[in-house]
Amino acid sequence: MNKEFLWGSATAAYQCEGGWKEGGKGLSNWDVFCHSEKNSVNPVTGDVACDFYHHYEEDIRMLAEGGQNAYRFSIAWTRILPDGTGRKSQEGIDFYHRVIDTCRKYHVEPLVTLYHYDLPESIYEAGGWENRNIVEQFVEYARICFEEYGQKVNYWVTINEPNYETLCCYGFGNYPPNVKDLGRRWRAMHHMLLASARAVAVFRELKLPGMVGLVSDSYPIAVLTDNEAHRKAAHMADLFFNLCVNDVCVKGAYPQDFLDQLKKDGYDLSYMKEEDPSIFADGCVDYLGINAYNRYIAEPADGPETNLGVNNTGDGKKTKFQIGNWFSLGEDSEMEKTPWGMEINPRSIYDLLMDLKRLYPQIPVIITENGVGNYDEVVDGQIHDQYRIAYLEGYVDWIERAMEDGCTVLGYFVWSTMDVYSWINGYKKRYGLVYIDYDSDDLVRIPKDSYYWYKNKIQNRRKSFNGKIHSIY
Structure with missing residues (x-):
């Protein structure tokens, strides 16, 4: 395995690949949703996106030329199994062999995610993550990927963000199936965690080299008023956003007070079966992937009502977030925010890493996503995204401080490698280190100032970061 600190950037299949009907690929739920009238906020699709499907060598070469030694990407389930189960697509399998081989050609370590939101439409129509059958369907898919690529890949992710995806699907209602029903959310998330645990067990059964983890969107929870009521609210928010996923994949069990609260709220938990605790216990991860963007207050x-709002328009409007009888989210008026309402607070990554060190001291962490989306403009052929540089600089510095204070961090991935389709937000919200000219015929790539900043940062910090991780290998 690579014993160097992983300096990389990340993408996801639906957000970057395009080629939605090429190479034997089947339809995903996002293919169908984005072509439906439900996709009404920013009605664009990922049919082409930044066309990584045809530009993958150029993109990986640019990544390597930018000093990065790692690339996180996801496999589209529908390229491997067009119908979700059964028939395999050799074209799809071969595509990811080429992507991985290209990473190796440029001395880039691939970190491969098996599932990042795009579900085969046939499985989605049968209930998706709410249907327990999906657990074994995911295991079938994972086994194929492990057997095909397992000798080439040292870092695997089973599932990306079980918490945030299900919150969008069943809380905000802005991701398919576009409903607001937290009971269905808990069911779907439970099956995601079961599928992850079963896939981890298969990985170990195959005795593959490397490490397998799950990616969790995690948040440090803060209070602006220190009293018993606010501390209780912070704990409830921690259960809701963090512990309900992280405890399961690291410790192998839900927190008891989380289960107690679900029962108190009257949720039907009949989908939790007698055998599930042993599945969780046998499928604990080797590392925890963390997507870190901001903190929550x-x-x-203020009552039993649940009111979940989200800003997908970038218009700066405030939204309310409250889980009835659990907590609500406030804001720190003194902190800078993006037009989408995300707080800019690099110190939050230090607080989060120290929380993880306290809770899970035996588990290393990889920062699998960190970045900021905003409007970028081309001025005389250049993109001067100083706001992104300041954001990333702060996060990297606080990560190093956390490592100095005993946190085991194996890598850091900027979201995203290049501008990609942003779920629901479309293409105006740009995260990339590389600008995509969507108006050009060949989707021209232009490195932003942040691309060059990151290259210099890696060069200057590589030795010091490497020295902090060698002891764990």
């Missing part, structure tokens, strides 16, 4: 809920 917890306040006591």
Whole structure:
């Protein structure tokens, strides 16, 4: 395995690949949703996106030329199994062999995610993650990927963000199936965690080299008023956003007070079966992938109502977030925010890493996503994204401080490698280190100032970061 600190950037299949009907690929739920009238906020699709499907060598070469030694990407389930199960697509399998081989050609370590939101449409129509059958369907898919690529890949992710995806699907209602029903959310998330645990067990059964983890969107929870009511709200927010996933994949069990709260709220938990605790216990991860963007400010809920809002327009409007009888989210008026309402607070990554060190001291962490989306403009052929540089600089510096204070961090991935389709937000919200000219015939790539900043940062910090991780290998 690579014993160097992983300096990389990340993408996801639907957001970057394009080629939605090429190479034997089947339809995903996002292919169908983005072509439907439900996709009404920013009605664009990922049919082409930045066309990584045809530009993958150029993109990986640019990544390597930018000093990065790692690339996180996801496999589209529908390229491997067009119908979700059964028939394999050799064209799809061969495509990812080429991507991985290209990474190796440029001395880039691939970190491969098996599932990043795009579900085969046939499985989605049968209930998706709400249907327990998906657990074994995911295991079938994972086994194929492990057997095909397992000798080439040292870092695997089973599932990306079980918490945030299900919150969008069943809380905000802005991702398919576009409903607001937290009971269905908990069911779907439970099956995601079961599928991850079963895939981890298969990985170990195959005795493959490397490490397998799960990616969790995790948040440090803060309070602006220190009293018992606010501390209780912070704990409830921690259960809701963090512990309900992280405890399961690291410790092999839900927190008991989380289960107690679900029962108190009257949720039907009949989908939790007698055998599930042993599945979780046998499928704990080797590392925890963390997608880190911001912190949350917890306040006591002001009543039993649940009111979940989200800003997908970048218009700066405030939204309310409250889970009835659990907590509500407040804001720190002194902190800078993006037009989408995300707080800019690099110190939050230090607080999060120290929380993880306290809770899970035996598990290393990889920062699998960190970045900021905003409007970028081309000026005289250049993109001067100083706001992104300041954001990333702060996060990297606080990560190093956390490592100095005993946190085991194996890598850091900027979201994203290049501009990609941003779920629901479309193409105006740009995250990339590389600008995509969507108006050009060949989707011209232009490195932003942040691309060059990151290259220099890696060069200057590589030795010091490497020295902090050698002891764990």
